[in-house]
Amino acid sequence: MVTPGEVYVLLVTAMALVALAVAIPVLLRIVVDGRARLGEEPPAHPDEGANPGAGGQSVDPDRPRCPHCGTENDADFVYCRECLEQL
Numbered sequence: 001m002v003t004p005g006e007v008y009v010l011l012v013t014a015m016a017l018v019a020l021a022v023a024i025p026v027l028l029r030i031v032v033d034g035r036a037r038l039g040e041e042p043p044a045h046p047d048e049g050a051n052p053g054a055g056g057q058s059v060d061p062d063r064p065r066c067p068h069c070g071t072e073n074d075a076d077f078v079y080c081r082e083c084l085e086q087l
């Protein structure tokens, strides 16, 4: 005769085994990825290469400068984002 306590222990053990079976591949993957990242060069910031005009002196026609303070604004801006003058 199986007591309720034994059923509970069996259920908990089974769930723990299932959880381990699921978690072990994930943990292994994390470890492998972490080691791969440690081994390779730190990735360069992709945003810097994709947006070379940021912070530069080049004037983008799509980013008109405010006639009041000279701040670049988006083309669809009506008011300067810096000084709130009308563009």
Ligand SMILES: [Zn+2]
Pocket (backbone or CB within 6 Å): 066, 067, 068, 069, 070, 071, 080, 081, 082, 083, 084, 085
């Ligand atoms: Zn302005």
